[in-house]
Amino acid sequence: MKLNLRRLSTRSLAYGAKLFINVTNNNEQEAVKITPPFTLLVSEYTAYAPLVPRVSxxxxxxxxxxxxxxxxxxxxxxxxxxxxxxxxxxxxxxxxxxxxxxxxxxxxxxxxxxxxxxxxxxxxxxxxxxxxxxxxxxxxxxxxxxxxxxxxxxxxxxxxxxxxxxxxxxDLAQTDSASTARPKLESAIRDYLALVTAMRKADGWQDLYADLNEVVKVLKRSIRENKEAEELPPPADATE
The missing domain is CATH 1.20.920 (Histone Acetyltransferase; Chain A)
Structure with missing residues (x-):
């Protein structure tokens, strides 16, 4: 699941993090939900989301x-x-x-x-x-x-x-915490995807890996088509 997060817009990065979280919460793999990488992802997204402009x-x-x-x-x-x-x-x-x-x-x-x-x-x-x-x-x-x-x-x-x-x-550049908020969220996403990728062959992890990979495809498409990720159809398992 390779993804150049730096190429995502401010809104697409936040939306992608939200999708990763939603997919995970909707998945039957419960063990991942208490891992440090996932809890950190949730924490960094919570800090980053308010900094994102409401209008793209x-x-x-x-x-x-x-x-x-x-x-x-x-x-x-x-x-x-x-x-x-x-x-x-x-x-x-x-x-x-x-x-x-x-x-x-x-x-x-x-x-x-x-x-x-x-x-x-x-x-x-x-x-x-x-x-x-x-x-x-x-x-x-x-x-x-x-x-x-x-x-x-x-x-x-x-x-x-x-x-x-x-x-x-x-706005985002002028926010004092913004200069550190985005890199932290990007790092949290990378660590979480790396964890699931490493565990993808273990029992109970294959489905989660596949679901997260669908989110990655949406984000890659947003980069390729120069669109906000939220303008594209979300993966089926990404609803709240």
Missing amino acids: NKELKEKAAKAAEKVLTDIKNIKKFATGFAAMYPDTDKGLAATAILKAIAKGGKLYKGAAGELDSGITTVVRELKSPEMAQQIAAMEVTGHVATLVEDKAAYDAANVQRINAES
Whole structure:
């Protein structure tokens, strides 16, 4: 039962430890439940579990990505509207206002390419430009005040989602006990799996070994597919 625990996410490691414990508790092999490796695993999991963010980083990244997409759609719609007016009525008040709006949006750079940090900087620039006092007259002339207000609201939602994601990614690292909690849990899992592996040929241990190996397969799959382990179907004997 070889498993690279370091490649597991914070949540997957906790979930895997929980599965190992549940499988063991549901197994008929009673002797293992009082061994030091198993009791230590339970103890380390109990200490580690509260440190795990309730929402996965993946969920938070997806939330931030969806919020960013809404902002980009808002900008694209305003740009499309302004582009039409600038082309069709270049010498009118609305045409000139549209041109000014396009110049403000252009200051954000290539919004659909580049790294996340560049995207954040770009849309921040666009919103700042469109909200500036100098643009108030052009926004009113183009009758896109409501669209810009929606953009500002969606940008605020994106900022909130992004802050939540960043905070969640750093929460575990900033916890004083976290730097020692994860290695201790990893060590406890390794020791427990090593015990069961060593005993796998003894009477009454084969079934437990097989059940734990199914958990290992789930965790390996989570690494291979870059998914949280709890997103995958658990082994049949891992229910509480």
